[in-house]
Amino acid sequence: MxxxxxxxxxxxxxxxxxxxxxxxxxxxxxxxxxxxxxxxxxxxxxxxxxxxxxxxxxxxxxxxxxxxxxxxxxxxxxxxxxxxxxxxxxxxxxxxxxxxxxxxxxxxxxxxxxxxxxxxxxxxSFLDAAFIALGFDPIEGFQLLDASSLTEADVDSRRHTLIGQVYDVFTASDVKLSLMESYPDDYPIIVGHALGVQGAEQVLRVPLYELDRVEGYGNLSLVYVPASSDDQLRIRSFERLHEIVAILRSPGGCPWDREQTHQSLRKNLIEEAYEVLETIDEDDPDHMREELGDLLLQVMLHAQMEEESGMFTAYDVIQTLNEKLLYRHPHVFGDKSAKDAEAALGNWEAMKAEEKRRKGIDPEQLSALSGVPRDLPALMKAYKLQKKAAKVGFDWDSMDGIWAKVEEEISEFKTAVENGLDAGEQTLELGDLLFSVVNAARRIGADPEEALSMTNAKFVRRFSYVEEQLREAGKRPEDATLKEMDILWDQAKELERAAKGYKNR
Missing domain, CATH: 3.40.1010.10 (Tetrapyrrole methylase, N-terminal domain)
Structure with a gap:
């Protein structure tokens, strides 16, 4: 018993x-x-x-x-x-x-x-007393939240919200900070003390910023956030973004957005990704925030098109991503371990291979070069192809072989140009040269795409200096000689070296 x-x-x-x-x-x-x-x-x-x-x-x-x-x-x-x-x-x-x-x-x-x-x-329950004292019907939309674990993601401004376990001013302060992520500082909030207790009940209406200045918090205290239909309060939510994109694509939405297809937006997706990269190179968080939003919009538009056809929704995209992250990080969400980044990457690759097996694909039967996106920029694609080939032993034993290959390709490219071969042949020889240089970059642990991006940025800085100096002299680049511009170019180079603390050499 x-x-x-x-x-x-x-x-x-x-x-x-x-x-x-x-x-x-x-x-x-x-x-x-x-x-x-x-x-x-x-x-x-x-x-x-x-x-x-x-x-x-x-x-x-x-x-x-x-x-x-x-x-x-x-x-x-x-x-x-x-x-x-x-x-x-x-x-x-x-x-x-x-x-x-x-x-x-x-x-x-x-x-x-x-x-x-x-x-x-x-x-x-304290809820019974709250419904009476605060005067709202929970069927209109209601949520009960715990002050000790409250986050911005928990709050839905469209629902009446009761927050319990507000024991003291410190907890009230945490609640205030979480709510301020979604609500304006002066949003009307109600604090209830001892609701339903005759002679002790208090219902206090205060602006949000005064929430932790209220006295009397204890075991019988709660915070009530009235529901609102103001969409501006949901401006930080993913749900609102999903609604806005759906409206833009709807019959009464934007004519331009309605006409777009996966193919028509293909180049936009690539351009927005590169604009994000630019903000990373510039170390500009404010600009990065904006450009990441533009990139997210492209994802949402493509997902919305599929939602309209009944194939999948943006929430399906999120589900698939979450499942992948959970599955491929067994050292975080499972029973495996990873002592360093290399071990974590090994777990990722092992789980990725297992995913293929579950789909009926034998990883052993795939080409060593599989998995490299077809439409990557050529420099990046060359780098990834060479990395995959190197994993199965198709690689030079030392840098000596790579230097010899680079010199061989320079010679062949030079010969093709000097002998006046057709443009197609010259282009192929140039590609061979670039491919061999990418191999050299890989062996020294440098990303060729990043290296060339850095050089491009350096070229822009130095040429901008040349233009600025010529402008101060009342000239334009087309009015100056190559020798004049070369001198200014060298000045820009020396100024950069001096700024970095390099000695002249």
């Missing part, structure tokens, strides 16, 4: 709202515990001779609430485990046992494992 833990809800704080059944169980129990005595109903019961053993000392002995709830749960299960069969251990909690009561949640999980029966007797 075993011992029984009976959990009784004490209600929101008004003794008159205790049911007769609950009162009788509280009065008749031989062994009574209460999570905290800081509750009006407990004080009233003790005045009538119903005494409790509280867990208030557990709060004082622990640094955080999860530790408190764990210790209370362990203690109750230990008491029940050592009690005679059929013995009842009554445990009283504020409000309703199934509403925002962490210890009851833990008891529900662990009592069956310990062979202990658990009975739950409801009580008036």
């Amino acid at each position: 075993g011992a029984v833990i009976t959990v009784v809800g004490l209600g929101s704080g008004d003794p008159d709202k205790l049911t007769l059944g609950s009162l009788k169980r509280l009065q008749d129990a031989e062994e009574r515990y209460v999570r905290t005595k800081d509750h009006p109903v407990v004080q009233w019961l003790e005045e009538t001779g119903v005494a409790f053993t509280s867990f208030d000392d557990v709060y004082e002995a622990n640094d955080d609430f999860p530790s408190v709830y764990e210790e209370i749960t362990r203690h109750l299960i230990s008491l029940a485990g050592s009690a005679p069969d059929g013995r009842e251990i009554l445990y009283a909690v504020p409000g309703h046992p199934m509403v925002a009561e962490a210890t009851v949640k833990l008891l529900k999980e662990r009592c069956p494992e310990a062979g202990i029966s658990l009975e739950i007797i409801g009580g008036e």
